[in-house]
Amino acid sequence: MSDIRIAAQLYTLREFMKTPEGIAGTLKRVKEIGYDAVQVSGMGHIDRGKAELIKKTTEELGLTICATHVGFDELENDMDWMIELHKMWDSRYVGLGAMPERFRKNKEGFVEFARIASGFGRTLNENGLRFIYHNHDFEFHKFDGATGMEILFSETDPECFDFEIDTYWVQAGGADPIWWIRKMKGRMDVIHFKDMMMYQGKQAMAEVGEGNLNWPGIIDACRETGVRWAAVEQDICMRDPFESLRISLKNLEKFGVGPDA
Numbered sequence: 682m683s684d685i686r687i688a689a690q691l692y693t694l695r696e697f698m699k700t701p702e703g704i705a706g707t708l709k710r711v712k713e714i715g716y717d718a719v720q721v722s723g724m725g726h727i728d729r730g731k732a733e734l735i736k737k738t739t740e741e742l743g744l745t746i747c748a749t750h751v752g753f754d755e756l757e758n759d760m761d762w763m764i765e766l767h768k769m770w771d772s773r774y775v776g777l778g779a780m781p782e783r784f785r786k787n788k789e790g791f792v793e794f795a796r797i798a799s800g801f802g803r804t805l806n807e808n809g810l811r812f813i814y815h816n817h818d819f820e821f822h823k824f825d826g827a828t829g830m831e832i833l834f835s836e837t838d839p840e841c842f843d844f845e846i847d848t849y850w851v852q853a854g855g856a857d858p859i860w861w862i863r864k865m866k867g868r869m870d871v872i873h874f875k876d877m878m879m880y881q882g883k884q885a886m887a888e889v890g891e892g893n894l895n896w897p898g899i900i901d902a903c904r905e906t907g908v909r910w911a912a913v914e915q916d917i918c919m920r921d922p923f924e925s926l927r928i929s930l931k932n933l934e935k936f937g938v939g940p941d942a
Contacts, residue, residue: 685903687930687939688718688747690873690914692778693922695723704731705738712742714927717940720871720912721770722750722778732766739770747910748774748845748871750815753781756801764808774871774910775805776813776845788824788832795836802841813845813871821854830856834864843868847914848894849875849886859895859902866906874899874911874929886917888925890932900936911938 689711691698697707704724711719721727721735739746749772755763756777767775777798784794802812814837820829827835834844844865848858862872876892878885890896903911913933918925933939 685900685908685911685938686718686747687716687874687933688720688745688910688912689714689716689926690720690722690912692720692723692750693913693915693918693926697922698724701731701734704734708735708738708742708744710923711926712744714923715930715940716913716926717743718745718747718910720748720750720776720910720914721746721772722776726752726755727766732769736769746770746772748772748776748813748912750776750778753777757797760801760804764805764810767810768808773809774811774813774843774845775801776815776871777801778815779817780814785819785822785829788827791824791829791832792836795833795842799838799842802838802843806841811843811870812841813843813869815845815873816847816854817850818854821851821856828854828856830854830861834868839868843870845869845871845873847873847875848899849873849877852877852894853884859898862899862902862906862908869906870909872903872908872911873914874933875914875916876929880919885919886915888915888932889913889929890936891928896932896936900938 698704780794784790805812851858876887876889878887878892913929934941
């Protein structure tokens, strides 16, 4: 059984991180809420100045950068900087938030993406880093009887392509998050924790523990399969996003994970 560490996915707070002052202030508030780690995402291109600000601020606050989300184009065209950046931050997991739309239309596109992304992963592996792929719901469209997610699982190189499944998006795709967590054993160190509820007759994102997902089962499956990091994310919040992150953290502590569990 593994111990799961909790991080705040900064995409949740993207609207507050558009300036250097916003970045520093947001990270300080995340630490005050009770998070000891973050996933850097939703901040656009990270140049050297922004990278050094994030490094300095997280180190001063005692925040670990457990993982990132970067762009496909950055991995394709600026791999040297991606490697340097993650080593600067001491962040092993290089995440891609979604495949470009041009690969999503058919099985051949998924296979081509799998080939290219496995190549990214090999280069990152050679430099002590790890590529992780974050799903949405479109990966659960079926092509000749197999979902896009199944194609990615079978066509990617398990030595250099890992997953970062998102519990909400798996459920939104009509699949079972717990089943997929268990399927990913050995290929997933980082997961996104995001809840789902019904709001005005439609699916909506919710704070962890405020929706309808089976969190005891999800957490047990993560522990069984060796997940190291759970990044709390809420793309759309119905209240202040900082408060949403606070609620998720407190609920996770009630489920037995988190710094005060």
